[in-house]
Amino acid sequence: MDTQFWDEMYRGREQVFSGEPNGVLVAEITGMPPGQALDVGCGEGADALWLARRGWMVTAVDISPTALRRAARAGADVAGRVAWARGDLTAAPPPAGAFDLVNIQYFPIPRRPSHTALRGLLAAVAPGGTLLFVSHDLADLPPDHHRRARDHYQPADVAALLDDDWIIRVDEVRPRAAPAPPGTRHTRDTVLRAERKR
Numbered sequence: 001m002d003t004q005f006w007d008e009m010y011r012g013r014e015q016v017f018s019g020e021p022n023g024v025l026v027a028e029i030t031g032m033p034p035g036q037a038l039d040v041g042c043g044e045g046a047d048a049l050w051l052a053r054r055g056w057m058v059t060a061v062d063i064s065p066t067a068l069r070r071a072a073r074a075g076a077d078v079a080g081r082v083a084w085a086r087g088d089l090t091a092a093p094p095p096a097g098a099f100d101l102v103n104i105q106y107f108p109i110p111r112r113p114s115h116t117a118l119r120g121l122l123a124a125v126a127p128g129g130t131l132l133f134v135s136h137d138l139a140d141l142p143p144d145h146h147r148r149a150r151d152h153y154q155p156a157d158v159a160a161l162l163d164d165d166w167i168i169r170v171d172e173v174r175p176r177a178a179p180a181p182p183g184t185r186h187t188r189d190t191v192l193r194a195e196r197k198r
Helices: 001-013 023-029 045-053 065-074 114-123 144-148 154-162
Strands: 038-040 057-062 080-087 098-107 125-136 166-175 190-197
Touching: 023 045, 023 098, 023 125, 023 190, 038 045, 045 057, 045 065, 045 080, 045 098, 057 065, 065 080, 080 166, 080 190, 114 125, 114 154, 154 166, 154 190
Parallel strands: 038 057, 038 098, 057 080, 098 125
Antiparallel strands: 125 190, 166 190
């Protein structure tokens, strides 16, 4: 799933996602004081725009130029609050300790024995900051997708790697706040929200 794969997916449809922020983001972050946020795999930008419109300064990263162009067009009203950046955060880590929120929604991070890419994203959370890591519940996936999904980190895998520098606030499976996208069976999310100690 490289740049060409994702860009062809976005170019193949006028709009891939609903334009609404992910329900888990809204549920978990509403009321949190705004700061610096990193939106990992931002796609067409709905999460980044929701955060920016609530006072956050957002670095929104995606591998697809097409997705980033769409996101920037949709966010003209908050252009000064969102930096749209093309990049692969599994290959080039973000700055360490730079973000009060690292938002990872349904983003496929390949499992590696060294955990390098994942550790880079964890390191980006500032002291006192929050990691929000959300995925589809594997039980909702057909068997072939389930096998492929196991090749990527799930929230429980991430929770198991967190050390004493972290406090796990949420680690659960919950019903999705919005209906499943057409043609899918995604009825539940797995959610990890963890806070790095000061």
